[in-house]
Amino acid sequence: MIKRITLLLSLLLASAVVSAQGGKPSPKREFRGVWIATVQNIDWPSKPLVGADAVAQQQELIQILDEHQKTGINAIMLQVRPSTDAFYAKGREQWSRFLTGKQGHAPEPFYDPLEFAILEAHKRGMELHAWINPYRATTSLVDSLTSTDHITRKMPDWFFAYGDKKYFNPGLPVVRAYIVDVIMDIVRNYDVDGIHFDDYFYPYPGKETLPDSAAYQEYGQGFDKIEDWRRNNVDVLIQSLSENIHAEKKHVKFGISPFGIWRNMAQDSLGSESNGLSGYSALYADARKWAQEGWIDYVNPQLYFPFGYKPAPYEKLLDWWATNSFGKHVYIGQGVYRAMEDREGWRDKQQLPNQVRYLRDNPLVQGSVYFSSKSLTNNLAGFRDSLQHDFYCYPALQPQMQWLDDTAPAAPSELREKKFLIFKSNKKAKLEWEKPQDEQVFGYVIYRFEEGKQIDLQNPKNIIKISFDKNLTYYEDETIRRGQRYQYVITAIDRLKNESIPSNALKAKF
Numbered sequence: 001m002i003k004r005i006t007l008l009l010s011l012l013l014a015s016a017v018v019s020a021q022g023g024k025p026s027p028k029r030e031f032r033g034v035w036i037a038t039v040q041n042i043d044w045p046s047k048p049l050v051g052a053d054a055v056a057q058q059q060e061l062i063q064i065l066d067e068h069q070k071t072g073i074n075a076i077m078l079q080v081r082p083s084t085d086a087f088y089a090k091g092r093e094q095w096s097r098f099l100t101g102k103q104g105h106a107p108e109p110f111y112d113p114l115e116f117a118i119l120e121a122h123k124r125g126m127e128l129h130a131w132i133n134p135y136r137a138t139t140s141l142v143d144s145l146t147s148t149d150h151i152t153r154k155m156p157d158w159f160f161a162y163g164d165k166k167y168f169n170p171g172l173p174v175v176r177a178y179i180v181d182v183i184m185d186i187v188r189n190y191d192v193d194g195i196h197f198d199d200y201f202y203p204y205p206g207k208e209t210l211p212d213s214a215a216y217q218e219y220g221q222g223f224d225k226i227e228d229w230r231r232n233n234v235d236v237l238i239q240s241l242s243e244n245i246h247a248e249k250k251h252v253k254f255g256i257s258p259f260g261i262w263r264n265m266a267q268d269s270l271g272s273e274s275n276g277l278s279g280y281s282a283l284y285a286d287a288r289k290w291a292q293e294g295w296i297d298y299v300n301p302q303l304y305f306p307f308g309y310k311p312a313p314y315e316k317l318l319d320w321w322a323t324n325s326f327g328k329h330v331y332i333g334q335g336v337y338r339a340m341e342d343r344e345g346w347r348d349k350q351q352l353p354n355q356v357r358y359l360r361d362n363p364l365v366q367g368s369v370y371f372s373s374k375s376l377t378n379n380l381a382g383f384r385d386s387l388q389h390d391f392y393c394y395p396a397l398q399p400q401m402q403w404l405d406d407t408a409p410a411a412p413s414e415l416r417e418k419k420f421l422i423f424k425s426n427k428k429a430k431l432e433w434e435k436p437q438d439e440q441v442f443g444y445v446i447y448r449f450e451e452g453k454q455i456d457l458q459n460p461k462n463i464i465k466i467s468f469d470k471n472l473t474y475y476e477d478e479t480i481r482r483g484q485r486y487q488y489v490i491t492a493i494d495r496l497k498n499e500s501i502p503s504n505a506l507k508a509k510f
Helices: 002-020 054-071 113-123 173-189 213-219 226-248 287-292 314-323 351-360 373-377 380-391
Strands: 031-036 075-081 127-132 136-138 159-162 165-168 194-197 253-256 329-335 367-371 413-423 426-434 443-450 463-467 474-477 485-493 506-509
Touching: 031 127, 031 329, 031 373, 054 113, 054 373, 054 380, 075 113, 113 127, 127 173, 165 173, 173 194, 173 226, 213 226, 226 253, 226 287, 314 329, 314 351, 329 351, 351 367, 351 380, 367 373, 373 380, 413 485, 413 506, 426 485, 443 474, 463 474
Parallel strands: 031 075, 031 367, 075 127, 127 194, 194 253, 329 367
Antiparallel strands: 136 165, 159 165, 413 426, 426 474, 443 463, 443 485, 485 506
C-alpha cells in the first residue's frame, strides 16, 4: 500500500511539473537570478550592525542563500555599493551605513561581506554578480548620515543634488575615471562572476531641471543637444568599463538591468509597442546601443508589468528585448514584489508563472532575475513554490557566453566506486575520479542514470550535483535506492560554464 501511494505521489508530481512547464522539458542551461538589495536594508542585512554581532549577520546571509538554493536559484545579484559606499573591504570607498549603522565603520568582529558572500554562493553552485549603483552618491541630503571623509565632502564639485539625493555628475571625465577605478577594485580583488548595474543612471526625472549646464558648456563640444551629450557620457562609461573588465579577467561578465522600455515606437521606429517612460529619454540610457556595440554580455530589462498592460505590455517588451539583443544574453527582470497587488493583471496569481512560461518559449531569452530576495523567500502568491517544485525542480547550469570563451576544459578520468557505507536501511555511494590537469577547470557536474536509460547529458533531471570546487575529487551520493542499478558520468566546467566531454561511465548496483 505504501509503495502504491509513493508511486501515485511521484506520478502526480511529474504531472504537475509537465503542466507548469507547458509540456516542455526543463532547460539544462538557464540563468536563475535574484537581487539581494542592501540599500535601506531591503533584503539584507535585515538591520545594520548597531550593537549586533557580525556573526549573526553572516548567518542571516547563509540562511537567505540556503533558501534560494532550495528554490533552484543559481545566481545572486548582491548590492555591494548602494550609494557610493561599500559592502567590501578591499576598495577605496567607505563602509556602508546599511551594513554597520554608521558610514565608515567596519563590521565587528571584522569580516568582508563580499568575500564571504562569494565563498558561500560558490559552495552552492551559484554565481555572484556584484551589483553596483554607479552614480547615486547619497540616499539622503541629511549631512549627519554622511561621513566627514566621504567623497561627496572631499570632492563636492563632482556632484549635484537632485530631489532628495546627491549624484555624481556623469558629464565630468574625472568622475567617469573614478567610477571605473572603484569598480576595477572589485574586479581585481574579488572572485566575482559578474559586474551588474541596475536602471539608475541619470536620476529619474522630477520637477527640477538637471543642474549640469555648466558641465555641458565645458565638455559638450560637438553635441547640439544636451540630451545627446548626456547619453554619450553614459556610453563612454559603459564602453570603458567593458574594456577594462574584460582586459583584467575575461571570465567576468558585465551586465546591465535597464528600465523596461528602451524607446516607444511612437518616438522611434526601432522602439517597442509601448507608450510609457523610456530609459533612453528619461535616464539617458541607450541600452540597445550597449548590446549592439558588444559592450555588455547580458541585458536584464526590468519588466515589472503584467501581460496586456497598455503602457508597457510584458509580452511586447520581452519580444522587443529578445529581438534587439544582438547575440548577447537576455535575462528578464520579474517583479515578484508585485505579486500580491490588487491591480490589473496582478490579481491573477498565475501572472508570474505565465511570464516564466512565456520567456521560456522564446529561444533568444536565457533566464530570469527576480526582485527581490525577500519577496521570493516569502513565497508571495505561492510563486516560490512554483519555481521550487515545478519550473526549477531540476538543476541548471548558467548559459555559456561563447564570445568570451568557448573552449571546453579537459575531462575528469578514472571514475570509480570507492566504497559503500550502509546507514540503517539506506546506502551511500562514494565516487572518486582523477582531477584533470587543466588550470581552466572550475568545477564538476555529476550525472546519474538508471539502468537501461540512455546517457543523455542534455536532460537536467539526470544532474545530481553541480559543484564549483575545482579541487573536488570525490562525491557521496546519498539518494540511491536499494536494489537499483545506476550509471554515473562526470564532466568538468570552467568559469564560463563550458563543459567537458564526459568521463568514463561507472556502473553500480545497490
